Amino acid sequence: MENLLARVTLNPAVSQGKPTLRNMRFTVAQLLELLAAGMTNGEILADYPYLEEADIQAALLYAAHIANARSIVSFPFVA
Numbered sequence: 001m002e003n004l005l006a007r008v009t010l011n012p013a014v015s016q017g018k019p020t021l022r023n024m025r026f027t028v029a030q031l032l033e034l035l036a037a038g039m040t041n042g043e044i045l046a047d048y049p050y051l052e053e054a055d056i057q058a059a060l061l062y063a064a065h066i067a068n069a070r071s072i073v074s075f076p077f078v079a
Contacts, residue, residue: 005065007058019062021055031059 009023019028034044041056
């Protein structure tokens with residue numbers, strides 16, 4: 001499962017250094033937003049044929065690692 005994370009790349013020359021998938025100009029955040037909007041894996045893969053199923057799994061695993069990490073960044077809560 002950890003080798004999935006190798007698909008997530010951080011390159012200052014690509015997408016302003018944001019986490020991307022396989023060094024393409026497709027960010028992890030973009031993929032997560034598509035999933036959050038309700039798109040299925042199949043719909044995403046049909047709309048973005050250069051992505052692979054493993055890219056989706058890698059983005060989810062990366063997000064899980066980020067969510068579990070200790071952070072010194074605080075986000076304001078809006079009620």
